[in-house]
Amino acid sequence: MKKQTVSHKVFAIVASILVVLAAILGWTAFSHPSASAQSNGRIKVVFWHEMTGPAQQQLIKFSKQFNQSQKKYEVVPEFEGSYNEAVQKIINTHGTDASPAVFQSMDISTSQMHHTGYTTPVQKFIDADNYDVNKISAGARAFYSNQGTQLSMPFNTSQPVLFYNATLLKKLGVTPPPVNPSYSDITKVAKQVMEKSNKKVQGMSVEIYGWLFEQFMANSGASFANNDDGHASTPTASNLTGPSTVNTMKWLQTNVKDGVFANYGAGGNALNNEIASFLSGRLAMFLQSSATTTQLTKGNKDQVGITYYPHPDGQKSNGVAIGGASLWISNDKSAAVQRGSWDFIKFLMTAKSQAEWQAATGYLALNKDSQKQPALLNMYKKLPESRVPGEQLAAAKPNNTNSGIFMQGLIQARNLTQTAMEQIYAGSNIQKALQTAQSSLNGNIKNNNRANGY
Amino acid sequence: MQAEVTPAPKPKVDQSSAISHKRAKGYNLHAGDKYYAFAFLGPSLLVLGTFVFYPMLRTLYLSLFLTNNVGRPTVFVGLKNYIGLLTSSAYQASLQATAVYVIGVVALTLILGLLLAQLAVKKLAGIQWFRTIFSATMGVSVSVAAIFWLFIFSPSIGLFDQIGNFLHLPIVAWLTQPGPAMFAVIISTVWMNLGFTFLILFGALQMVPQPLYEASAIEGASESYQFFHVTIPMISPTLFFTSTVTLIGAFKSFGLIDLMTAGGPNNATNLMVYRVYQDAFLSGNYGIASAESVILAVIIALFTLLQFKFLEKRVTY
Numbered sequence: 001m002k003k004q005t006v007s008h009k010v011f012a013i014v015a016s017i018l019v020v021l022a023a024i025l026g027w028t029a030f031s032h033p034s035a036s037a038q039s040n041g042r043i044k045v046v047f048w049h050e051m052t053g054p055a056q057q058q059l060i061k062f063s064k065q066f067n068q069s070q071k072k073y074e075v076v077p078e079f080e081g082s083y084n085e086a087v088q089k090i091i092n093t094h095g096t097d098a099s100p101a102v103f104q105s106m107d108i109s110t111s112q113m114h115h116t117g118y119t120t121p122v123q124k125f126i127d128a129d130n131y132d133v134n135k136i137s138a139g140a141r142a143f144y145s146n147q148g149t150q151l152s153m154p155f156n157t158s159q160p161v162l163f164y165n166a167t168l169l170k171k172l173g174v175t176p177p178p179v180n181p182s183y184s185d186i187t188k189v190a191k192q193v194m195e196k197s198n199k200k201v202q203g204m205s206v207e208i209y210g211w212l213f214e215q216f217m218a219n220s221g222a223s224f225a226n227n228d229d230g231h232a233s234t235p236t237a238s239n240l241t242g243p244s245t246v247n248t249m250k251w252l253q254t255n256v257k258d259g260v261f262a263n264y265g266a267g268g269n270a271l272n273n274e275i276a277s278f279l280s281g282r283l284a285m286f287l288q289s290s291a292t293t294t295q296l297t298k299g300n301k302d303q304v305g306i307t308y309y310p311h312p313d314g315q316k317s318n319g320v321a322i323g324g325a326s327l328w329i330s331n332d333k334s335a336a337v338q339r340g341s342w343d344f345i346k347f348l349m350t351a352k353s354q355a356e357w358q359a360a361t362g363y364l365a366l367n368k369d370s371q372k373q374p375a376l377l378n379m380y381k382k383l384p385e386s387r388v389p390g391e392q393l394a395a396a397k398p399n400n401t402n403s404g405i406f407m408q409g410l411i412q413a414r415n416l417t418q419t420a421m422e423q424i425y426a427g428s429n430i431q432k433a434l435q436t437a438q439s440s441l442n443g444n445i446k447n448n449n450r451a452n453g454y
Numbered sequence: 455m456q457a458e459v460t461p462a463p464k465p466k467v468d469q470s471s472a473i474s475h476k477r478a479k480g481y482n483l484h485a486g487d488k489y490y491a492f493a494f495l496g497p498s499l500l501v502l503g504t505f506v507f508y509p510m511l512r513t514l515y516l517s518l519f520l521t522n523n524v525g526r527p528t529v530f531v532g533l534k535n536y537i538g539l540l541t542s543s544a545y546q547a548s549l550q551a552t553a554v555y556v557i558g559v560v561a562l563t564l565i566l567g568l569l570l571a572q573l574a575v576k577k578l579a580g581i582q583w584f585r586t587i588f589s590a591t592m593g594v595s596v597s598v599a600a601i602f603w604l605f606i607f608s609p610s611i612g613l614f615d616q617i618g619n620f621l622h623l624p625i626v627a628w629l630t631q632p633g634p635a636m637f638a639v640i641i642s643t644v645w646m647n648l649g650f651t652f653l654i655l656f657g658a659l660q661m662v663p664q665p666l667y668e669a670s671a672i673e674g675a676s677e678s679y680q681f682f683h684v685t686i687p688m689i690s691p692t693l694f695f696t697s698t699v700t701l702i703g704a705f706k707s708f709g710l711i712d713l714m715t716a717g718g719p720n721n722a723t724n725l726m727v728y729r730v731y732q733d734a735f736l737s738g739n740y741g742i743a744s745a746e747s748v749i750l751a752v753i754i755a756l757f758t759l760l761q762f763k764f765l766e767k768r769v770t771y
Contacts, residue, residue: 009489015493015496015497016492016493016496019496019497019500023500084735084736085735085736087738088525088734088735088738091523091524091525091738092525094524112523112738115523116523116524118524208718208719263627263630264630265627265629265630265718265719266716266718266719267715267716267718269604269608269629269714269715269716270630273608276608408523409737411736411737412736412737412739415732418718419544419720419721422718422719422720423720426720440542440544443538447520448523450520450529451520451521451522451523451528451529451741452522452523452528453522453528
């Protein structure tokens with residue numbers, strides 16, 4: 001019996017040692033290989049992005065070109081899934097070997113990214129290099145700056161615009177909407193389309209999308225949140241029930257009620273269905289990001305018209321904000337790596353790179369000199385309408401209501417405004433739907449400010 | 455049953471006394487057994503502790519806090535996250551939607567699964583084909599299923615829409631109206647579940663002893679009478695198992711919801727798990743998301759307990 005006990009002891013000890021060993025082995029195996037910062041003598045700069053399709057291909061191309069253009073750094077692009085998921089990944093990996101040196105983060109994460117304190121504002125490098133930022137679109141820069149400091153570099157940038165099927169309108173004998181249309185201009189065209197096509201073609205559509213909701217407010221000069229949309233200081237409350245917002249929602253709801261409006265719902269499927277309907281000639285007009293231009297024009301026999309985002313009747317358009325994402329530099333990496341990140345950003349912002357970027361993806365070229373680049377001139381020749389989004393961006397003078405909302409928790413805010421839009425499209429009381437969204441949002445803002453100690 | 459029929463008093467007493475003797479010792483283990491217990495349980499305890507118990511406790515802890523923009527708990531709010539959730543109309547709507555979804559999915563999966571199994575158990579020419587087809591959805595991944603059903607439900611270019619157009623039926627906006635959207639995700643989930651349920655129930659049906667049917671047939675029982683009084687009782691343990699598994703699975707449904715409706719329209723299909731995902735991984739609101747997870751875990755545990763308490767009693771043998 002005694003002998004057996006000893007063997008039990010030995011067995012137990014050996015087993016526990018094995019477990020510990022396995023754990024250590026597993027640990028070392030999974031800890032990130034990029035711990036070795038240097039490869040073939042170059043400083044490794046890990047670049048996280050969220051682009052798919054042609055944009056991803058172009059980013060890989062840019063990285064290769066940059067790596068060939070110099071011998072000091074090696075940029076390694078890594079795809080990290082959707083915008084929303086990437087934000088959490090960036091935050092959760094900060095300070096570890098797995099974190100990126102330079103990363104792309106979406107428009108509405110700007111305030112959050114800044115407040116994490118995990119980034120080095122690109123302003124530091126702009127000042128150090130005397131980099132001429134005036135070449136970069138002012139509207140795009142304004143979105144990613146705070147109190148005169150450029151936090152991140154605007155990158156893939158789009159504008160909300162109105163698309164219409166020019167060929168179809170011509171066939172039906174309907175005059176297309178003017179360059180800078182008002183709400184009633186759009187309604188007029190939509191009604192004519194329905195009438196002249198015997199209701200075979202839907203007049204218009206506005207996707208249930210928080211971004212578009214925000215742009216309606218921007219274009220009518222209304223603030224989404226107090227303290228100048230957060231540009232003066234941290235917002236403490238939202239304002240979704242102002243007369244101009246109610247007026248916009250009334251316009252949408254009336255068109256839904258009059259049957260000249262197709263509702264494709266919310267989310268990725270909504271966009272796909274909207275595009276499919278437009279391409280098959282069942283939808284005449286819709287508001288969407290200019291980033292869909294390529295998708296709408298490639299292989300489409302019909303001529304696609306593009307014009308400015310609509311504004312309320314009886315007032316001038318204030319201009320819309322941009323959409324898309326910007327490039328940030330993490331501050332958990334060495335000065336050399338941060339410098340490499342900045343050099344890469346500069347490479348991406350050259351007139352040539354920006355022109356190629358727009359030609360390949362439909363995102364707007366932000367460098368003013370890009371307009372003379374062959375890549376863009378070729379594109380304009382083939383598709384004259386593709387000038388319009390860039391013109392709209394250049395026409396808007398940045399102010400506090402059209403430079404985005406500098407507030408945290410905007411993803412939740414969009415969920416709330418989208419729910420309100422859904423209810424309004426379904427015929428609910430406009431004031432009530434907006435009020436519900438506003439009070440939920442104010443609760444979120446209060447909690448968020450409390451949790452962050454503002 | 456047989457043990458009761460043939461009572462053997464003497465050995466029975468011996469047996470029970472032997473058991474009570476062991477009980478009386480309170481499972482006092484030999485010294486050596488202790489090491490064995492440690493060696494065998496240690497690794498699994500380590501793994502469970504790290505990946506199950508610690509996250510559970512951490513979730514409970516986080517649910518009592520507000521979290522800041524990097525996900526750290528900063529302000530202790532006690533039960534306010536829970537109170538805020540349970541009194542918000544949006545969360546109540548989510549609970550309601552989850553109830554509708556779970557009931558719909560469990561009921562339809564069991565009924566259709568049983569129906570298919572009952573059909574496939576018949577010995578007919580070519581039945582093998584049908585058995586394979588019926589269980590085929592087991593091999594379909596969620597993303598493929600979502601694409602398949604999206605193609606069917608899609609407005610203006612979807613299969614249902616085309617058929618509706620052809621037959622001049624009113625157009626249903628399957629995924630953009632609250633009611634139809636819930637119907638659409640339930641149907642898709644049931645379709646996904648069917649393969650597994652069919653296979654399990656089919657196996658159970660084959661295990662029902664043939665003599666029982668023969669005997670009841672001699673007694674003059676109709677086929678439907680046989681089904682409800684022979685088949686159902688005989689496969690009741692399997693039915694219980696599948697209902698529990700389907701119920702828990704339905705509560706945890708995520709992939710199809712994410713790909714088909716993303717919780718919309720108007721939050722009509724924003725089920726509890728999907729809200730947890732949205733709050734944690736989209737909004738970074740870990741406090742609220744943790745509270746939602748705890749509520750979900752409690753509800754699932756409650757239902758599982760209820761099932762074991764009441765349904766298992768109705769399980770014959």
